[in-house]
Amino acid sequence: xxxxxxxxxxxxxxxxxxxxxxxxxxxxxxxxxxxxxxxxxxxxxxxxxxxxxxxxxxxxxxxxxxxxxxxxxxxxxxxxxxxxxxxxxxxxxxxxxxxxx
Numbered sequence: 001x002x003x004x005x006x007x008x009x010x011x012x013x014x015x016x017x018x019x020x021x022x023x024x025x026x027x028x029x030x031x032x033x034x035x036x037x038x039x040x041x042x043x044x045x046x047x048x049x050x051x052x053x054x055x056x057x058x059x060x061x062x063x064x065x066x067x068x069x070x071x072x073x074x075x076x077x078x079x080x081x082x083x084x085x086x087x088x089x090x091x092x093x094x095x096x097x098x099x100x101x
């Protein structure tokens with residue numbers, strides 16, 4: 001099976017090391033290695049989302065967002081400046097024609 005790639009990789013900082021998760025399977029593998037004592041509702045949500053995406057009952061990008069939320073809440077998401085998605089920016093920015101009405 002080909003790796004299902006995330007559109008935008010997720011960068012983590014764990015134990016002093018940077019880690020980049022760029023596939024759905026990579027997220028699942030990371031979650032499976034997460035210490036049992038630190039698993040809670042956010043972990044469960046991320047794991048269920050990834051499992052659902054693996055079988056096709058959830059969009060991969062929704063699972064990615066659940067994993068990213070898990071990383072942010074647990075404090076392992078790499079801090080970096082926000083770079084907006086260019087596609088979202090183009091879709092949500094009013095055109096020049098509508099701005100001058």
